[in-house]
Amino acid sequence: MKPSLVQFLKVFLLLALGRVTNTQVPDQDVLVSLGKLPLDGHFSFHDVSTAAWDFGNLSSFMPAAVLHPGSVDDIAATVRHVFLMGEHSTLTVAARGHGHSLRGQSQAAGGIVIKMESLRSVKMRVNSGASPYVDASGGELWINVLHETLKYGLAPKSWTDYLHLTIGGTLSNAGVSGQTFRHGPQISNVNELEIVTGRGEIVTCSPEQNSDLFHAALGGLGQFGIITRARIALEPAPKMVRWIRVLYSDFASFTEDQEMLISAERTFDYIEGFVIINRTGILNNWRSSFNPQDPVWASQFESDRRVIFSLEITKNYNPEEAENMEQEVNNLLSQLRYMPLSLFHTDVTYIEFLDRVHSSEVKLRAKGMWEVPHPWLNLIIPRSSIHTFAREVFGKILKDSSNGPIMIYPVNKSR
Ligand SMILES: Cc1cc2nc3c(=O)[nH]c(=O)nc-3n(C[C@H](O)[C@H](O)[C@H](O)COP(=O)(O)OP(=O)(O)OC[C@H]3O[C@@H](n4cnc5c(N)ncnc54)[C@H](O)[C@@H]3O)c2cc1C
CATH class of the missing domain: 3.30.43.10 (Uridine Diphospho-n-acetylenolpyruvylglucosamine Reductase, domain 2)
Structure with a gap:
């Protein structure tokens, strides 16, 4: 099922x-x-x-x-x-x-x-025991958490696409990225919180202790108290990431492949996707920001579709496991229905992959394009409506002049 x-x-x-x-x-x-x-x-x-x-x-x-x-x-x-x-x-x-x-x-x-x-008084503290975790301040940036935990060969399990956000900020929302299908959002990977309540009391809470407060504060938009410390679950961190993008001309194949991948037992470690308006130059921009290792294929790729869909997937590995990783990746790719000649990949360190949006930030800041208005919209769409949604929105509402990223995260509700 x-x-x-x-x-x-x-x-x-x-x-x-x-x-x-x-x-x-x-x-x-x-x-x-x-x-x-x-x-x-x-x-x-x-x-x-x-x-x-x-x-x-x-x-x-x-x-x-x-x-x-x-x-x-x-x-x-x-x-x-x-x-x-x-x-x-x-x-x-x-x-x-x-x-x-x-x-x-x-x-x-x-x-x-x-x-x-x-708030610098709460020092980051990594516990590398059997069930590793890090205790960190609610005001700590996720990028700093990553740097600190990597010193122990560990890292949090669930991320956002962009790491220059605070623990308290994303835990007050949800914290969603391409690992969510497996680990749930960031709020599903917290063992304990310290919270200043609306009465000004300092309370420790967890699924076992003051559990109402714990569950209310996670995803609580800051309305149930102020998170001053969070205990975040960790896992062994891989050294390298095979980072892959493939393109689809029709939404049905794209979404069905996403669903198949997040349902499979052995699958990729990160699964996302995005919508691309196929106009002059856009694919070249997309390639240059990603820097794939196969420019020959990339230069041959062409599609006459107005809107195309990119599946973005990764496989984590350590250098000594490279051969196994290649086999697993090839096996998974052979089950997908992307357009021939549209497979692009690159190998980067784990930290380079997780901090990937920061390099776009640096480029946008240099052009004065970072501090512009950002009317963003997040929608949760059930599988039963996704085809109608895609037909109406990507087929009819989206204009050739539309700008900005449109991302699609396939997630399992059970997580
Ligand atoms: C470039 C970019 C990329 C993003 N990508 C993703 C993504 O991939 N996935 C995702 O899920 N989100 C993403 N986001 C959204 C992001 O998770 C939210 O905007 C988040 O709120 C930002 O965190 P912040 O630390 O800046 O929080 P703020 O904007 O400062 O605060 C957010 C909310 O949390 C409350 N809050 C802040 N700190 C605390 C605390 N310690 N205790 C209690 N309440 C608190 C605030 O009062 C406010 O209501 C992205 C945002 C940007 C700008």
Whole structure:
């Protein structure tokens, strides 16, 4: 029996949308009372405008203050102070990870933004025992977690495509990438959390201890407490990755191959896909960003279809296992229905593969294209509707002038 499946689409459409700016005048007495709190870190009451911006670049809410916590106690004291103002107080508090939300979720109009990246008191600690894990601050970037755990030959199991995001930020959402079909999203790979609750208490929670809080905070959009520490499950890290892209001219073969691969017992380690509008130059751009090792094939590839689909897959391996990996990859590829001459592959280190979006960030920043508005849309689509969705959206709504990535993550609901 096939596992229950949903297709998760992340659609990034470049639309010209208006930017929402909201300014609320903060109460002076409140600011004075915050300034008197004894803290290891400090509050900023000026220069707070960087906390009124996020990656979406569509919403801007000016806070009254930014807390740079020097300890978890600073966060607890601040939240407790706000809680004790009573239910008539309109002062809001938002944790801010790396500020990569899209619509102001990590901002607080006239309120307090807690800059979680300032929280340096929680040191990263790797436990490399039988069930390895890392304890890390809620404000730690995933790229730093990767660097630290790799020193022990270990790495987290489930990722996002982009690693310059914080633990607290992605665990407040879900954290989805091409490993989700196997390990579930990042929130399914957490053993324990430390949380500052809405009353300003510091509580440890797990599936066994304070489990309601644990399950509410994971994917809780920061509304059930502030994650100050997370215990993330680890696995042995491979050294190398065979990174493969193949192209499909019809959606049915593409999606059926994705479903077959995520249902198979022995399969790839990462499975994603994306939609490509086939216009002059786009395939060349796509190839150059990926840098495949087989440019002869690449130069021969042609398709007259307006929209084509790319399946992106990887196989992890260590150098001494290269021969086995080749055999397994060839066996899996032989079962797929991609277009002949459309197979591109490259071999990279594990860290190069996981941090792949960062090199695009560097290029986009250099062109001034990173800090533009980002109206993104994430949809979860059940398998029963995916063909209708593809026909209507990719067939009728998508224009030749549409820009930006459209990604398709096949995931098993059971994970
Ligand atoms: C280039 C790019 C690529 C991305 N790729 C993926 C992807 O592949 N898969 C995926 O799942 N997502 C992806 N995302 C989305 C990303 O997971 C979310 O935008 C995430 O919220 C960003 O993390 P952040 O650390 O910047 O959080 P922020 O934007 O700072 O915060 C996000 C939310 O979490 C809350 N929050 C932050 N820290 C804490 C905390 N410690 N405790 C409690 N609440 C907290 C905030 O208040 C806010 O509501 C991507 C984003 C970008 C910009």
